[in-house]
Amino acid sequence: MSAPESVQQFHRLLGSSSFLFLLFVAATAEAAEHLEKVRSWTGFSETVIVDPENLLARELKSRKLLDVAITDSQLYRLRGYKHGMAQPALLVVKSDGAMNIGGATDRPVLAEVWKNTQNQLQGGDVITKQGYATTGVLHLLGQKLSGW
Incomplete structure (x- = not known):
């Protein structure tokens, strides 16, 4: 079984530079069609991994790299987050995945x-x-x- 697209994109990004900053914000848990509105509102122009099922968050947790909080309530489900909303987190790793200096933070x-x-x-x-x-x-x- 191949890895989900969000995990594959994460691996491609890891290989693209010496350091990688991934900001997990509410936008990453939303469907792709909402991305441009979020970019306009926040001014964030870097790469965003769209992962409405939070598969990458689960993968990072299974690797003990980062435990992203996922808020999952009826309110968020009504707002379109069928698998919960990933909360903001920051992960700093070298391209070989050797460190997490940043950790999860608000x-x-x-x-x-x-x-x-x-x-x-x-x-x-x-x-x-x-x-x-x-x-x-x-x-x-x-x-x-x-x-x-």
Whole structure:
């Protein structure tokens, strides 16, 4: 039996660069036809793996790389998430899958995570010992206004 398309796409992305950032947001659990609206609303233009069945989340959990929370309630099912809605998570791995420096967290500020990752790769200590700042509504508005 071959791997689901979402898992195959993940493997192709792993081979495409030294580092890969995957942001699991609500949009990834939605059907593909909603993707452009989400991109317009968020400004996110990078690769998105559309996985309404959350098969990639299950695969990452089975590999003990990342345990993505999946909210599954009648409310989300009525909103079109037949298999639940994957919550935001961040996974940082080398192309060989050797590390997960980022871990699951609630909407971290990506710039902080990347700075911390670079520092650790160069032998430094963890920069953000108190945890990363999270991207609430005000942070997202600031990014939109600053053009980031």
